[in-house]
Amino acid sequence: NAGVTQTPKFRVLKTGQSMTLLCAQDMNHEYMYWYRQDPGMGLRLIHYSVGEGTTAKGEVPDGYNVSRLKKQNFLLGLESAAPSQTSVYFCASSTTTGAGNTIYFGEGSWLTVV
Amino acid sequence: EDKVVQSPLSLVVHEGDTVTLNCSYEVTNFRSLLWYKQEKKAPTFLFMLTSSGIEKKSGRLSSILDKKELFSILNITATQTGDSAIYLCAVDKYNFNKFYFGSGTKLNVKP
Numbered sequence: 001n002a003g004v005t006q007t008p009k010f011r012v013l014k015t016g017q018s019m020t021l022l023c024a025q026d027m028n029h030e031y032m033y034w035y036r037q038d039p040g041m042g043l044r045l046i047h048y049s050v051g052e053g054t055t056a057k058g059e060v061p062d063g064y065n066v067s068r069l070k071k072q073n074f075l076l077g078l079e080s081a082a083p084s085q086t087s088v089y090f091c092a093s094s095t096t097t098g099a100g101n102t103i104y105f106g107e108g109s110w111l112t113v114v
Numbered sequence: 115e116d117k118v119v120q121s122p123l124s125l126v127v128h129e130g131d132t133v134t135l136n137c138s139y140e141v142t143n144f145r146s147l148l149w150y151k152q153e154k155k156a157p158t159f160l161f162m163l164t165s166s167g168i169e170k171k172s173g174r175l176s177s178i179l180d181k182k183e184l185f186s187i188l189n190i191t192a193t194q195t196g197d198s199a200i201y202l203c204a205v206d207k208y209n210f211n212k213f214y215f216g217s218g219t220k221l222n223v224k225p
Contacts, residue, residue: 042218045213
């Protein structure tokens with residue numbers, strides 16, 4: 001079972017470069033999320049999606065864009081990378097059950113902007 | 115404003131000790147509270163606590179939810195070095211499909 005898969009795992013970017021993080025889930029989940037994790041700050045929501053073709057802003061959306069063209073994929077783009085975007089990025093997915101949702105995470109993508 | 119606060123931020127104990135991690139929340143339309151363990155990579159699910167399930171136990175780990183006082187605790191008894199990790203608390207809300215995470219508690223268990 002693959003679950004949630006992120007690519008790439010590691011990347012070094014120069015300031016001003018662009019890149020896209022790819023996320024795929026094979027659990028047929030409706031909801032998908034992109035979080036960033038920085039030391040001492042827990043997980044902060046960047047953008048999320050409640051279904052194919054829909055996206056919404058989270059807590060820290062500036063400098064990022066997302067797209068969800070297919071239910072199983074959620075892409076995170078950095079148009080012009082800045083050193084402040086050096087972080088670990090986690091993609092996640094969830095679905096609604098009667099009791100509540102459980103969120104499942106990918107392995108993380110370590111991004112360094114120099 | 116919705117928020118989830120965990121304490122302490124970090125904790126160092128020795129093997130065999132018992133630890134209690136705290137999570138308080140101020141969230142409207144509360145549905146459930148979740149605990150995750152994060153070692154090197156992705157957070158892994160530990161417990162979900164809801165109105166109908168306010169106490170959970172799995173081996174040496176247990177957790178309770180106090181919906182009146184708006185907090186949860188995660189207890190780990192007879193700690194082992196393998197328990198060293200960041201423990202994350204998250205709250206799920208009705209109708210919002212988003213999870214609100216605390217900043218985590220970093221637990222270091224020394225031999």
